[in-house]
Amino acid sequence: MYKRVVITGLGVVSSIGIGKDDFWKALTAGTSGISKVSSFDTSEYPTHYGGEVKGFNSEAKNMGRASQLAIASAKLALSDAGIKLDNPGLAETGVVIGTTMGESQVLEKLNDAWVKKGTEAIDPALIPQYPCNVLSLNVAKELKLNGPNLVIPNACAAGNYAIGYAYDLIRMARVDTMLAGGTDAFSRIAFIGFNRLLAVAPEKCQPFDKNRKGMLVAEGSAMILIETLEAALKRGAQIYAEILGYGLSCDAHHMTAPFSEGIEEAIEKALKQSKIPPERIDYFSAHGTGTPANDREECGAIKKVFGDYSKKLPVSSIKSMLGHTMGAASAIEAVACALSVKNDIIPPTINFQTPDPECNIDCVPNVARAARVDVALNSASAFGGNNACLVLKKF
């Protein structure tokens, strides 16, 4: 028999709030975390805005910012779950982290030195901080977690891949407790790339709007504490939601162009594993990057899977507030789903002005909505045509 798996701790570090309470308050108030990029000089770039986490200071040394963000959100998740750092059970706990760019800022520093002063100027102390497997190892080392340890760099759907695999490991009784989520630091390489693909909005991210102009590069991290239902009940933990299942698919179509068929497939697989009919979904947390192509293809998939119900289904994109936090995005969105299920409030899509016939869905425009949320579906897509959808249910 498979075990039942629940979420009992949430940790977020984001541009709109650090810690789940501040994050949720800002999210339901429709707060934007977008500002002028300060990590590096953007004067040579066509756009200048992004979602940076301000006021975040880490005491963790000898590591890059993506690891520091992940450690902070992991600690927040443990403390939210009421698990003390000296809990002996932590020794068996595992860590799975999704990322797009890994420790991109470390590599950028190495490149800066190399380009400006040659290979002699490369700082050897920075090198071990780069390989992306350090993300989960740094969290494990800091919190003394010796269970399964992996990084899943599945680009912008990585958080859902990580949470899905952690769920599988617990469900199959390999391990009782996992910390899973995603992390990405503000990446110059991503900023260059998305700008060169002409995918970046000048100032605002406006998912599903007829005049949407693109995504915004951002940073952040979310880690979620997941455990067996048995263990959670035994220790009297607060339960945010039960994970019912997830679905993965690959478009096998194009590296960067989103494709509705593949998204449909992932949604359908997630519903099937969860044994939930489409009409039971009360909130659909969209990938919703705000690029013309993504929102069109995603809404196409929603219409296909949900049929007539797609007109009633609340679909929102919190990327309208946070920008695109890359590998952390679907993990942060999973936190939003867990809180939505817990509190019966649906976060809005802000910056929405003009309806688009191609995105004929209820995007919960501009203002959060109180509504019964028993089941939420968290959708994510990524470079490489990789899609991952996760289903959470009120416990």
Added chain:
Amino acid sequence: MDKKRIVITGLGIISSVGIGKEAFTENIFKGISGIKPITSFDTAPFKVKDAGEISNFAPEAILGPKGLRTLDRSIKLVASSAKLALDDSGLEITEANSRDTGIAIGTTFGSLSSICDFDKEALTEGVRYVNPALFPNTVINSPASQASIKFNIKGFNITVSSGFSASLDALNYALDALRNDRVKIALCGGVEEFCIQEFLGFYKAGCLTDTRGIVLGEGAGILILEELNAALARKAKIYAELLGFGSAIQDLKKSMQLSLEEALLTPEKIDYISSAANSAEEFGVSEAKAIEELFGEKAKTIPVSSIKPLVGELFSASGSLQVTAAISALEKQAVPPILLNQAKASKIENILINAAGKTGSNSSLIISKFKGY
């Protein structure tokens, strides 16, 4: 819950000692080394001059000439080894089974040269001159994703980064996906390319020295996994059965122990250990100690060997080459070089494979000769 039995039915290898599983295993057993002077960049400024570069890799011969222009080396290595593995298995991915086929690739650097070159182009030429067509190569999961596009693999597509153990961790992910009915066919393995950026990283960090450090290699290995009944139904060639897997952070003894527990085997049943030992002395000593602690007296009688002196340290790709060499050990009933002890095997049925390094995650896998029902 009865565990599904999962078997290996296809192998594809691109390595410095041979392209394709035949050339790779023949040359490994002959003890032919792929380590030679580096040709992809000028080594004059460095004390280290050698690596296991693949010098005769012609992806167009394997993949055909079309659609390769913007693909980088890591992508071509994965796509080529996937093609060889699919051909070897006799499987064809069609519209009918593409949604039941997945791919899991272990790599920690991905296309490191692509990532660095993209950023450096912006720094030297200016942001507006960077070629946007090269941006998709900079995500670490580009090799797996391009393989999906090339071979129409739609079931799942995942990249696992866990350092030295990544190939075995990707294999275990594929195993779980098969056991949980997510797919019916899984391609899994690993890739690392040799490039100046990787070389500089290890070199500057002090891991490569002319005497006692590691020697870097490159390559990719893909294995095809299927559920036993599906493989039998299509009369597939069955190379080996996967019995057990274990993983731990910097604790090989624990990862080996976990793999034995899952395989329901006692240490006495292991006939050969494929070691992760590279030429870094300190790590070799720690692995030998872990084996001795777990196997006790029996440790002296189990042959232990490492292929890394021949192919170099392939980091996240190592495990996939080790599994392939181990399969040929089952076929040939002989231990591949380079031997690390004096023990001799009378028969080889169960093999323990270690994928590990000085830091990070360690994983162990047990494969077994398929003996039928």
